[in-house]
Amino acid sequence: MKQNKILIPIFLMVVIPTLITTFLSFFRFSTTLDRKLSDVFFHLLPTHHFFSKDIVIIDIDEQSIAKYADHPELGQWPWKRHIYPTLIGYTKLLTPPKITIIDIMFTERSDYDDAIVSANESLGGISHAANFRNGGIVIPRKGMQSISEKFSVKLETSIPFPNYENVAFPIGQIGETAPMIHVVNVIADGDGILRRFSPFVRWNGLYFPTLAMQAFALGERYDTLTQESDFYLIKDDLRRHVPVGKDGLVRAYFYTEEELRNIPRYSAAGIIDSLEKLNTGEVEDPNSLLVPPQLFEDKIVLIGTSAASTHDDVVTPHGLFPGVIAQAVFASNLREGHLLKELPESYGIIFTILVLLIGVLVLFINQWHLLKNLYPIVAISLFVGSFYFLYRMDLVLSTYSFVLGFPISYLLGFAYLTYTEGREKRKFNHILRNLVDPEVVSVALENMESLKQGGEWEITAFFSDVAGFSSISEELSATDLAKLLNEYLSAMTKVLKTNAGTLDKYIGDAIVGIFSAPIQNKEHPKLACKTALEMVTELEHLRVEWNRRGDYTPLARAMVFRIGLNCGQAKVGFMGTDSLASYTMMGDTVNLAARLEAAAKDYGVSILVSESIQSSCKEEFHFRFLDWIRVKGKEAPVKIYSLESFQKDVSSQMLKAEKEYESGFSLYLKRNWEGAIEHFKNVSKILEKEDVSSHLLIKRCQMLFQNPPPVDWDGVYTRTSK
Incomplete structure (x- = not known):
């Protein structure tokens, strides 16, 4: 094809779609669209990571709140705080868990704070929740400075982890005696869906670990390393790469909806009931309890709520889930290394341009018409295959440029191809006007x-x-x-x-x-x-x-x-x-x-x-x-x-007649003319009408009977006319 004939397809199929998709990226529409589209692909593609087997949840669910609504020691929600040491203590009856992380905030005073303080000092291995926020009036509280210095993390990094103006640590002695503190804040994307989390957050120039980070560290020593734009967590011999984005957040791998619903969750009511039966001697063997204590052996235990009255729900890529489920996903991601890296949008745009250029070659250079018809399937398969290949490597390719650009490119290219080919067909119309079909x-x-x-x-x-x-x-x-x-x-x-x-x-x-x-x-x-x-x-x-x-x-x-x-x-x-x-x-x-x-x-x-x-x-x-x-x-x-x-x-009549005919023909080949004739005559009798083929063979047999064929006769009849 001449150069001037290829420039128009390139302009229509490559330049125009690229300009449109690039234009969207300037207004940040592309980021939200990209994440929504990638959610769809994640749902459709096979999963390749599975939720950590180390994490379990103690769930204050609807059943727990309803069962103990009239209980004098607990009452309606929020429960009296002396129940939490009971729950924590039950998990430590046998081999204690790795760590107990509480996803419930104790930032206001109550009459039962001493029970939690006592648990902090005697049980250990507990991490309490802190809440960071922006706006509002900053109210200085006693001990806040000492708590912040005690639990802050020293980081030397240029990564802009989320920064907050105000903080609410666990109140009073709870915070001062807490073995560990973690931040429970989550940050939804612009469309309200929670997809990302941060290992650290900032306040007053200090860094604090989030719940996911605490699940990774387990209260033990770890180091951090920043090399250019890459961030690493180093613990013992483990070097975990954390692909933090420009805003300090990392994309989470949300597994499947089925896995999220099957995360091991044990009802708080079941634990309380099991403990009562154990204390009263009603059950002697702990393994026969409703919630055996060995379920928590050497686990990471999250204590949270799923009851609707607690108002702790978040919107995930799989729909509405309790906040503790999302926190468990983040903890599993960081612990198992199931972290997704969002590749720059430019990668997706470059990939799309390459596919569109291939489309120009297929539609306007290639002469194989089947390939032109298969072009959309080939292009989409190439995109999905590349996306899945990168996804298996925990890399997320920007999708919006292809999803928007390819249909525009295909429609423009196909429209132009139809126009140009129609013009060529009109040239040859006079050649074909005498064709019938x-x-x-x-x-x-x-x-x-x-x-x-x-x-x-x-x-x-x-x-x-x-x-x-x-x-x-x-x-x-x-x-x-x-x-x-x-x-x-x-x-x-x-x-x-x-x-x-x-x-x-x-x-x-x-x-x-x-x-x-x-x-x-x-x-x-x-x-x-x-x-x-x-x-x-x-x-x-x-x-x-x-x-x-x-x-x-x-x-x-x-x-x-x-x-x-x-x-x-x-x-x-x-x-x-x-x-x-x-x-x-x-x-x-x-x-x-x-x-x-x-x-x-x-x-x-x-x-x-x-x-x-x-x-x-x-x-x-x-x-x-x-x-x-x-x-x-x-x-x-x-x-x-x-x-x-x-x-x-x-019909059976047809089959019977044909069998008789074939028997006659077999005798005919053996030169048994009389026997063959008898069989051929029977054909018409079976069919109850004259069979022309049988009559033809009868006449041939009669003729051969009168004039026997030569010795080398092969039974083949030679037609002398066309």
């Missing part, structure tokens, strides 16, 4: 040069001819003859085209058709057989209608035809001059089909086919063996069959 016209316009060149492949040749048409035409006026032919040819041609056949030509009342050309179709023998049977049925309908109307003459109303079918290699092509051309076929395969149509008269059958047709279609269609013949001009014998019906329509 619209399908040939359509394909020719798609690839004119290929049709002119022609080709050689396997086809099925179809020939049909009306029996005794000369006698019919002599009885009719020119007007009635034309009307009869129009009705007959129109009906038969419609059946031919409905079954993907191509009309080659009409020769008077004869119809010549091709199956599997110009559009190749591996089912061509079956389609030809189906066409032949449907034509027989259609002619019956025509005869009924002609008799009802009283049209034409009795001979015309009793019209029958013969069909010959053969499949094999043949030369096919679009042949002729620029102003007069037709799509036709040539070769021995075609000649044999024509000979079979003529031979059908001798055997008194409507549809005569070769062995190649029978062997290809015998599973769906029923054939009757007739003879071995040698057609004029060919030495090789041909085994011929009559196409009788679909297999589902075969």
